Amino acid sequence: MDRPTLPKGTRDFGPAVMAKRQFIxxxxxxxxxxxxxxxxxxxxMENLSTLTGKYGEEGDQLLFKVLNSGDFLKExxxxxxxxxxxxxxxxxxxxxGLKYDLTVPFARYVVMNRHEITFPFKRYQIQPVWRxxxxxxxxxxxxxxxxxxxxxxxxxxxxxxxxxxxxxVFAKLGILTYSIKxxxxxxxxxxxxxxxAWNQEGALFVAIDKLDKIGEDGVKTELINRGxxxxxxxxxxxxxxxxxTNPEKLALLRNKLGNHEAALASIADLEKVFDLxxxxxxDDAPVELDISLARGLSYYTGCIFEVKIQGVGGGSVSGGxxxxxxxxxxxxxxxxSGVGFSFGVDRLFDAMxxxxxxxxxxxxxxxxxxCHLDEDCQRYGLKVVQSLRSQxxxxxxxxxxxxxxxxxxxxxxxxxxxxxxxxxxxMKSGVLAVKNLKTGxxxxxxxxxxxxxxxxxxxx
RNA sequence: GUGAAUGUAGCUCAGUUGGUUAGAGCAUCAGAUUGUGAUUCUGAGGGUCGCGGGUUCGAGUCCCGUCUUUCACCCCA
Numbered sequence: 001m002d003r004p005t006l007p008k009g010t011r012d013f014g015p016a017v018m019a020k021r022q023f024i025x026x027x028x029x030x031x032x033x034x035x036x037x038x039x040x041x042x043x044x045m046e047n048l049s050t051l052t053g054k055y056g057e058e059g060d061q062l063l064f065k066v067l068n069s070g071d072f073l074k075e076x077x078x079x080x081x082x083x084x085x086x087x088x089x090x091x092x093x094x095x096x097g098l099k100y101d102l103t104v105p106f107a108r109y110v111v112m113n114r115h116e117i118t119f120p121f122k123r124y125q126i127q128p129v130w131r132x133x134x135x136x137x138x139x140x141x142x143x144x145x146x147x148x149x150x151x152x153x154x155x156x157x158x159x160x161x162x163x164x165x166x167x168x169v170f171a172k173l174g175i176l177t178y179s180i181k182x183x184x185x186x187x188x189x190x191x192x193x194x195x196x197a198w199n200q201e202g203a204l205f206v207a208i209d210k211l212d213k214i215g216e217d218g219v220k221t222e223l224i225n226r227g228x229x230x231x232x233x234x235x236x237x238x239x240x241x242x243x244x245t246n247p248e249k250l251a252l253l254r255n256k257l258g259n260h261e262a263a264l265a266s267i268a269d270l271e272k273v274f275d276l277x278x279x280x281x282x283d284d285a286p287v288e289l290d291i292s293l294a295r296g297l298s299y300y301t302g303c304i305f306e307v308k309i310q311g312v313g314g315g316s317v318s319g320g321x322x323x324x325x326x327x328x329x330x331x332x333x334x335x336x337s338g339v340g341f342s343f344g345v346d347r348l349f350d351a352m353x354x355x356x357x358x359x360x361x362x363x364x365x366x367x368x369x370x371c372h373l374d375e376d377c378q379r380y381g382l383k384v385v386q387s388l389r390s391q392x393x394x395x396x397x398x399x400x401x402x403x404x405x406x407x408x409x410x411x412x413x414x415x416x417x418x419x420x421x422x423x424x425x426x427m428k429s430g431v432l433a434v435k436n437l438k439t440g441x442x443x444x445x446x447x448x449x450x451x452x453x454x455x456x457x458x459x460x
Numbered sequence: 461g462u463g464a465a466u467g468u469a470g471c472u473c474a475g476u477u478g479g480u481u482a483g484a485g486c487a488u489c490a491g492a493u494u495g496u497g498a499u500u501c502u503g504a505g506g507g508u509c510g511c512g513g514g515u516u517c518g519a520g521u522c523c524c525g526u527c528u529u530u531c532a533c534c535c536c537a
Binding site: 061139140319403407408 | 461497498527
């Protein structure tokens, strides 16, 4: 019999890892809720027709398809079957697929429930998504996204609040060295015009997005190979070279792209976003206007963001942007503008592990272990542990009558900070021998004193 | 999807031109210590060498296939 294995790119999460993951989930959830977002969950599976065509050709390839139930080949067309054309056969035998992100199912939900929804609708969603990508560091086939989107308004306050939420989350997680990059599709459109991109916008954006990776020469070579003229590229790079503060970059953009209406409007958008971030947050650090930022799904139409943590590998940990036409894909009458972003929990986890940022408390199963020397002491201890629990203190009692050494080792391994030892002396006197496992100090304390010591302090 | 590496104990890794019974550290368990962990000492358990096939008198070592993980491309959280 073969030993069981996991499908490629999927993982189990044991208790120690889960404690850390929960810390990230709870941090993100609390920030989302503080900004007035409400939770939503959608199914793991969607109809394939809901998913296909929303992520570009590459994305369609990365969708996991779910085979129809029953004897689906019986119904299938004979000629199609013998053609062995997977591309044409798939829609016939697989009508469902695992969701690829949370934004498209959200748009589907909005279109299906528009009469019950109060707009602007702010929802957050924390669920796994699946991509049939080849796994690498920081790239999994099943991973969690934490999305927050606002739909039904084109106000740039939403963009600004997204930036503030990212700052709040990172501050709470203890991540200090990171950058939030921002750009605008209108700016990219202006660049495309400058470069004479005609119908090659996609190729242009893919190339300039690699600027910090392959450098100016690399980008130029790639674009010339794709038929761009060297002269046009000189103009393009005069803009891409923009350095300095965000206002300085904006001034340069205005100067270089000023004759392009869409670009001008997008520059004004970016200015407004920076203005709002400064107003709401005091300053705009660590937001950086990055004119070469061109990532993001095909449906973004306005501002786009990407967040990277410095000094760690594994790609961006968050990204998002504004989309004007996403709901229209499901219903042409539906033309609401939306903006949202997503945290990649698995990448945040990897980065925090690498930077050693998880607080030790995440590994604590409880605050105190009640230890005992015999069965009578355990019976006495059972009442003690219930009293502690009733006071909101996470407490546990060692379930077997084992040697003290074993009980304390158990507390040590589970990172429980205190042990309350009960023997015949303690039962007689009514006090507990409370041992601090970190310092090794031990004092006799009443139950009330122990409760006062461990009672959870009110968190701000 | 294209190209390339990797895999030996729970973990990190040794293992000679192919040669007898595959090793170490850490971890685990037991004892030294029948009311005290994390420090010390003693001992013990733990391996289909990723899996399958081939070459050979003989394979952890060489060859082929496969899976896993990783890296680059593509794309992305």
